Amino acid sequence: MYLCLIPALTFLVVFSYYPFFSAFYHSLFKWDGVNSTFVGFKNFIDLVSDERLGPSTKNIFILTSAGVFFALTLPLIAAVFIHNLKSEKMSTVYRFLFTMPLVIPWVVTVLVWQFLYDPLDGPINRFLIAVGYPEFVRAWLADPDIAIFAIALIGGGGTGVGFPFVAGLNLLVYLSGLNNISSEVKEAAILEGATSWQMFRNIELPLIKTQIRINLVMTIITQLQTFHTIILLTRGGPGYSTMVPGMAMFQDAFEFSRMGYASAIGVVLFVIMLVITLIANNRLRTSTDFDPN
Amino acid sequence: MSTTVKTKPKPKHRRPELMAVLRKEDRVKHAYLLVAALLTFFPFWLLFVVSFKDLPQFYHNVWTLDYPLHFENYTLAFKVVGKYIVNSAIVTAATIVGVLFVSSLAAFAFARYSFPGSNFLFMLIISLLMVPSVLTMVPAFVLVKNLGMINTLWGLILPGIAGLQVFAIYLLRNFMAGLPEELFEAARMDGAGIWRSYWHVALPLSRPVLSIVVITSLLNTWNDFIWPLIVISDDDLRTIPIGLAFFRTQYQTDYGPLMAGYIISLLPLLIVFLFISREFVRGLTAGAIKM
Numbered sequence: 001m002y003l004c005l006i007p008a009l010t011f012l013v014v015f016s017y018y019p020f021f022s023a024f025y026h027s028l029f030k031w032d033g034v035n036s037t038f039v040g041f042k043n044f045i046d047l048v049s050d051e052r053l054g055p056s057t058k059n060i061f062i063l064t065s066a067g068v069f070f071a072l073t074l075p076l077i078a079a080v081f082i083h084n085l086k087s088e089k090m091s092t093v094y095r096f097l098f099t100m101p102l103v104i105p106w107v108v109t110v111l112v113w114q115f116l117y118d119p120l121d122g123p124i125n126r127f128l129i130a131v132g133y134p135e136f137v138r139a140w141l142a143d144p145d146i147a148i149f150a151i152a153l154i155g156g157g158g159t160g161v162g163f164p165f166v167a168g169l170n171l172l173v174y175l176s177g178l179n180n181i182s183s184e185v186k187e188a189a190i191l192e193g194a195t196s197w198q199m200f201r202n203i204e205l206p207l208i209k210t211q212i213r214i215n216l217v218m219t220i221i222t223q224l225q226t227f228h229t230i231i232l233l234t235r236g237g238p239g240y241s242t243m244v245p246g247m248a249m250f251q252d253a254f255e256f257s258r259m260g261y262a263s264a265i266g267v268v269l270f271v272i273m274l275v276i277t278l279i280a281n282n283r284l285r286t287s288t289d290f291d292p293n
Numbered sequence: 294m295s296t297t298v299k300t301k302p303k304p305k306h307r308r309p310e311l312m313a314v315l316r317k318e319d320r321v322k323h324a325y326l327l328v329a330a331l332l333t334f335f336p337f338w339l340l341f342v343v344s345f346k347d348l349p350q351f352y353h354n355v356w357t358l359d360y361p362l363h364f365e366n367y368t369l370a371f372k373v374v375g376k377y378i379v380n381s382a383i384v385t386a387a388t389i390v391g392v393l394f395v396s397s398l399a400a401f402a403f404a405r406y407s408f409p410g411s412n413f414l415f416m417l418i419i420s421l422l423m424v425p426s427v428l429t430m431v432p433a434f435v436l437v438k439n440l441g442m443i444n445t446l447w448g449l450i451l452p453g454i455a456g457l458q459v460f461a462i463y464l465l466r467n468f469m470a471g472l473p474e475e476l477f478e479a480a481r482m483d484g485a486g487i488w489r490s491y492w493h494v495a496l497p498l499s500r501p502v503l504s505i506v507v508i509t510s511l512l513n514t515w516n517d518f519i520w521p522l523i524v525i526s527d528d529d530l531r532t533i534p535i536g537l538a539f540f541r542t543q544y545q546t547d548y549g550p551l552m553a554g555y556i557i558s559l560l561p562l563l564i565v566f567l568f569i570s571r572e573f574v575r576g577l578t579a580g581a582i583k584m
Binding site for chain 1: 352428
């Protein structure tokens with residue numbers, strides 16, 4: 001019996017639990033990956049005066065709000081529409097179409113957006129010039145006032161936040177929730193003569209509350225630690241205008257060799273995420289048991 | 294699909310589906326969904342179009358195809374991107390096999406047997422679902438460096454298995470625990486030991502969940518960016534995501550080959566998806582609701 005568990009537990013201890021405790025341990029050290037000196041809570045105290053803290057907090061707020069907005073609006077509408085189409089064939093077609101972008105590597109999606117945003121050759125600026133609005137032309141990713149919003153629009157490219165706005169994981173989660181609504185309930189509502197708005201407001205919306213919460217928590221947690229798109233496009237610049245905590249951590253660890261300090265950033269992020277998860281958890285617990293059928 | 298409750302009139306027309314599309318009450322829905330689909334696919338349309346252009350064609354017109362089509366962009370791009378695809382395929386395949394083996398074995402033990410400490414061990418594994426990669430990334434890197442796995446594909450595969458097994462064990466255990474005991478009873482009567490009832494009873498019956506594990510592992514490994522970025526620096530070992538980021542800096546404004554490279558690297562998964570799109574939808578949904 002225990003033999004069956006040995007491979008799993010070996011991986012678990014070596015690659016999961018060891019780094020986990022090592023992160024907490026080394027957050028109290030000055031650590032370059034080889035040598036470590038104990039410094040107590042100095043790393044955490046230094047965090048407060050880190051000049052990247054201000055921009056990071058602001059940007060993470062922008063990215064999270066944008067993510068929450070995108071997660072709770074467009075895909076929800078799309079899911080309800082797809083679910084209630086009269087033609088089952090068409091709803092299968094849409095489902096197929098909107099799942100497709102999820103299998104496109106997000107790096108490709110983000111790099112395509114980098115091309116769209118290109119100040120000289122990019123289609124967005126070329127379009128603006130072609131239709132006679134050259135005054136709106138911008139260096140979308142290089143303008144410190146705009147760059148973070150340009151990034152918020154792309155989001156994680158298929159990770160379910162930002163572009164593709166409708167076709168994210170969020171849509172699939174909503175659809176699975178809608179599919180679980182028992183047909184008797186809806187049948188009864190139809191017999192009562194409910195309009196599609198009443199149906200949405202009084203039946204569908206309350207019954208997919210769980211899915212809405214899942215998407216909400218998932219989006220917040222994803223966005224708090226996101227820096228994939230940023231490391232690919234701007235690396236936090238220009239200046240600190242697109243800096244986020246994850247990016248700062250990456251810089252400290254792999255550019256400045258300040259791995260103890262980077263671990264401290266990781267610890268703080270983890271604690272924030274843990275609190276958010278725990279708040280949501282007691283409400284979510286019943287719904288996470290996945291039924292594959 | 295759910296069972297619909299709407300009573301559809303028997304199709305009298307020769308093209309009932311087209312009639313259904315044009316149904317008045319669904320027009321707003323179709324309008325919204327079509328606009329959304331257009332916005333979603335338009336960037337990829339530009340990607341497709343530009344991949345066939347040379348520079349003069351690109352500066353002349355980005356919006357539609359121009360003739361002649363420059364297929365040599367693809368030959369050029371494939372010389373660079375081809376090896377990244379091979380590396381990604383190796384890493385992904387090895388990771389998936391590893392995850393399937395490690396997690397199904399552990400899930401089987403947790404689901405079908407009770408032994409001292411089983412609940413505690415299970416909680417120990419599941420609680421890792423709450424640990425984000427930003428926390429463990431730095432120590433994991435130092436660990437992999439000390440193990441001498443920097444700049445090797447093992448440095449991607451082994452931590453990959455460790456990360457993905459957690460959710461896989463969770464899914465598989467729940468599923469295997471629901472399998473009817475009679476089947477295992479019957480196997481035991483036939484003299485099957487633990488190993489045989491795992492291999493001949495539990496595994497074949499768990500295929501729907503195993504396919505979910507395959508798909509979530511496939512997408513996660515194929516798309517992983519930050520970890521390969523810090524572990525791999527040798528160009529011959531780069532996987533697709535970091536390879537493309539590098540390719541981007543090489544080709545700068547040579548848009549035709551650049552976009553051709555992007556297209557080549559999105560093809561493998563897209564082709565898999567076209568064959569098993571239903572499994573993908575299930576796998577993605579399951580992966581999304583892990584907390």
